[in-house]
Amino acid sequence: MRIFFLNNYSMTAAAERVENGDYPGHHLWGYNERRPEDTWVIPPSLYDLNIGPRKYAPLVRRVLVRSMGDPRQQLFTLLRARRGDTIYAADQRTALLLGIMKRLRLIQASYLVVVHHAPRFAWEKASLSGASHIFVLSARTLEVLTGALTSPPAPPVTIAPWGPHLGSPLYRRNKKVSVDLDFIAAGKTNRDYANLREAAQIGKLSGIIYDGVGKSEYKDGVPTPTQGPFNYAEVVASMMRARCVVIPLLDLKVMAGLTEVADAIALDLPLIVSRSEAFPYDLEANETGCFIEHGSAEELLHLIRQAAQGAVPSAGRMRSTNNTEAYGDAVHEVLKRFTS
Missing domain, CATH: 3.40.50 (Rossmann fold)
Known part of the structure; x- marks a missing residue:
């Protein structure tokens, strides 16, 4: 059979x-x-x-x-x-x-x-x-x-x-890697990056957005674009430098971002995700992140700064169950x- x-x-x-x-x-x-x-x-x-x-x-x-x-x-x-x-x-x-x-x-x-x-x-x-x-x-x-x-x-x-596949060699942290990014966002399906880009600029944030075509690396709010493609290992390595993972969704009825959720769970990073009926995890009840309510640049900037201050719980506690x-x-x- x-x-x-x-x-x-x-x-x-x-x-x-x-x-x-x-x-x-x-x-x-x-x-x-x-x-x-x-x-x-x-x-x-x-x-x-x-x-x-x-x-x-x-x-x-x-x-x-x-x-x-x-x-x-x-x-x-x-x-x-x-x-x-x-x-x-x-x-x-x-x-x-x-x-x-x-x-x-x-x-x-x-x-x-x-x-x-x-x-x-x-x-x-x-x-x-x-x-x-x-x-x-x-x-x-x-x-x-x-x-x-x-x-x-x-x-x-x-x-x-x-x-996540917790045994993957991709998730082995290099202790020499410093956490120097306020945020990271990755993925191209059903993403709304416009307000995140604005938040990075007005807040003078450091972070990386991988949009499936290329990446924009922000330093003090100033983006440096680089054409892709980029391999998975590089994205995960960038995540290890970040204080949170941001997943802003475009269509709230369609699920997207599961790959980045799994990466955040494996790396024990706070998740900031658009509130959506399609998103499978209750981040607040599980104390593994927070939801984006409106998706404005101001809201995103506030949540990213909250994560930097340790006010957004990390997703690692889901490792034992998911x-x-x-x-x-x-x-x-x-x-x-x-x-x-």
């Missing part, structure tokens, strides 16, 4: 980077914690292909995945998965069509899916309602999912406490119900 593992980026490339020590294992969503008795199959992905002009490729992929999922991964899986096999999608859009086909009883394999935020489109709801089992990242995510599915009975749900081992255990407990 096999587990077909789908995700919204190239898992083949990610697995190679984890094996080489260039990526922490939480980017593999349980694959790194797989059991010897399980056979995992990684389908070829749309993200492994060069699609048209390079600057348009991300847009083409995004439109395709949002409307129908990853056609390449789904076709590969559809042609091979049989009764007794399990399809495990680490995000809710990559296997959209497979979920709908499962709902219509057109495929016999079990369909397990990780829901990151409440479904927004009718076909997304229809796909999730066909799932054999759903994983959510926290009770907070479960709350926003409740009532969103199209038809009862809703699939059973397990809270899988996703978090990590790759805990997540892998939760996923395995469900997988063995369908594969045994």
Whole structure:
């Protein structure tokens, strides 16, 4: 019996980077914690292909995945998965069509899916309602999912406490590194950096913004832009110099920033994140950071200064509950119900 593992980026490339020590294992969503008795199959992905002009490729992929999922991964899986096999999608859009086909009883394999935020489109709801089992990242995510599915009975749900790969060599701190940055922000998906840039300038802050295209390093409020790309190790090394991690979101209904959250947990840094119904962790209840309410430059500057004074709690206390081992255990407990 096999587990077909789908995700919204190239898992083949990610697995190679984890094996080489260039990526922490939480980017593999349980694959790194797989059991010897399980056979995992990684389908070829749309993200492994060069699609048209390079600057348009991300847009083409995004439109395709949002409307129908990853056609390449789904076709590969559809042609091979049989009764007794399990399809495990680490995000809710990559296997959209497979979920709908499962709902219509057109495929016999079990369909397990990780829901990151409440479904927004009718076909997304229809796909999730066909799932054999759903994983959510926290009770907070479960709350926003409740009532969103199209038809009862809703699939059973397990809270899988996703978090960092604490054993990654990337997180080994160099004791010679000094903390000389007021903040760091990294990531390109669903980010709103305009007010953060303004806050850095008016507050004469020191910090770095990695926006997926390049980086802007601020010294006393003055930015020095550098064209990218930058590797993951460099971003993590920059985080070790920072007093807090800032994640300002653009669309508050779409979850983003999980990678940076995991890094902050592993490095025990305060988190400053836009308050969003899609964000899975209650930072205030867990005393692991604080929420951005309005996102103005003045508010961001105030919160960053609060973090510098030690008034914003650090995310490290989530290490014991949210990590790759805990997540892998939760996923395995469900997988063995369908594969045994």
